[in-house]
Amino acid sequence: MLTPLKFQPLFKYRIWGGNKLKTVLNKDYDSESIGESWEISDVPNDETVVVDGSLKGYTLKQLIKEFKGEFLGESVYKQFGEAFPLLIKFIDAKTPLSIQVHPNNEYAKAHHNSFGKNEMWYIMQADQDANIIVGFEKEIDKTQFKQHLEDKSVLDVMHHENVKKGDAFYIPTGRIHAIGAGVMLAEIQQTSDVTYRVYDYDRVDKTTGKTRELHTEQATEVLDFNVESSYKTDYQKELNTSNKLIHSPYFKSNFLPIKGEVKKDYSNVDSFVIYMCVSGQAVIQYQQKDYAINIGETILLPASVNDVMLKSDDAQILEVYF
Incomplete structure (x- = not known):
């Protein structure tokens, strides 16, 4: 019964979302400001389902329960049981995402009963001069970081990097980051929806009429303040090769x-x-x-x-x- 499977994506409103998922990726939805298409998800209450074939309507959890290692792989099933380890997305940022950070497995387990959130980005399209924020530009400590938050100069110590199609970035837990305006990308991450917002441009969400919650205390606890010489991943592009x-x-x-x-x-x-x-x-x-x-x-x-x-x-x- 097990064959290649397609799932019905889940479309997520985001304050920063645009329309490229529809106009560029041909996604079928009628809502405005859709920022994320969750392609394969086992997040509770957000499980994607198989769209066709003999397993149509099955969630990942149901597939794992029925087929176990035959579906996941024996070693994956042994490690994760009936939890699917990855969350797969396409993301369209019309305006910038909040400056944010994700906790590691241990912190997320203790505080949210969740996996941590290591992730990667593959840039599929970027408007001219579009950039991302990834990591710090210079060495600072927790005290200096809190001061930058208080005087709203935190953007000044972030590393901004212009991006183009084909650029790839690994975002380990603890690394501060944000997708910039005009960027569409593929995201691969652990199955987790835990995000600590550090700064959100004081913007108001039109669906609530309020600013979004910040999580500066948790963020400061999990932040990695190390500065890297480069944040972009170099890789080969040999044809017909993995x-x-x-x-x-x-x-x-x-x-x-x-x-x-x-x-x-x-x-x-x-x-x-x-x-x-x-x-x-x-x-x-x-x-x-x-x-x-x-x-x-x-x-x-x-x-x-x-x-x-x-x-x-x-x-x-x-x-x-x-």
């Missing part, structure tokens, strides 16, 4: 550009595999059946799906697994 992108203890991701045919054998990968199409379109062939994937779409291969053929005139795929 080029190592970001490999962490929490997920692995590769950049897979396709022209022609690529045969993939996952018999040595004890994990589900997720494809996110970030450019073009492709066809996945499995057991003499075709599964189409277009830009802005996501497909999950259960762990028991080992041999697939990918075909495309010109596509770029993010290949994600545990």
Whole structure:
């Protein structure tokens, strides 16, 4: 029964959301200010469901309960049980996101009974001069940081980096960050919805008429004040090859550009595999059946799906697994 699976995305209103998920990625919704498309989610009360085939209507939790390691991979099932470890999104920021930070596994478990939130970004489109905030520009300590918050000069100590299509960034827990205006990206993260807002431009949410809550005390407890020489991930882009992108203890991701045919054998990968199409379109062939994937779409291969053929005139795929 287990074949490549597509899920129905969940569309999330965000104060900073735009319309690129509809106009660029062809998402089908009628709401305004949609900032996130949750492609594959096991977040409580936000579980995505299979859209077609014999398993139509199944949530991730139901798939794991029924198929266990056959779906997740035996090692993943042994580690996580019936919890799916990743949350997969596309994000469109019309205006900047709040300056924020995420806690690690231990802190999130103690305070929220949740996983921590290590994540990565792959830039799919960026307006001219669009940037992101990632990390600090110079060394500061907690006392200096709190002073910058009080006098609203915190943006002055952040590292701003202009971005373009194809740029990739790893955002480990503790690293301060924000997606800037005009950026659309693919996000891969641990299954967690825990975010500590540090600064939100004093803006008012039109749906509530209020400013959004800040979490400066929690943020200060989990912040990593180290300054890195570079925050961007360098990677190869060899055609028809799984080029190592970001490999962490929490997920692995590769950049897979396709022209022609690529045969993939996952018999040595004890994990589900997720494809996110970030450019073009492709066809996945499995057991003499075709599964189409277009830009802005996501497909999950259960762990028991080992041999697939990918075909495309010109596509770029993010290949994600545990």
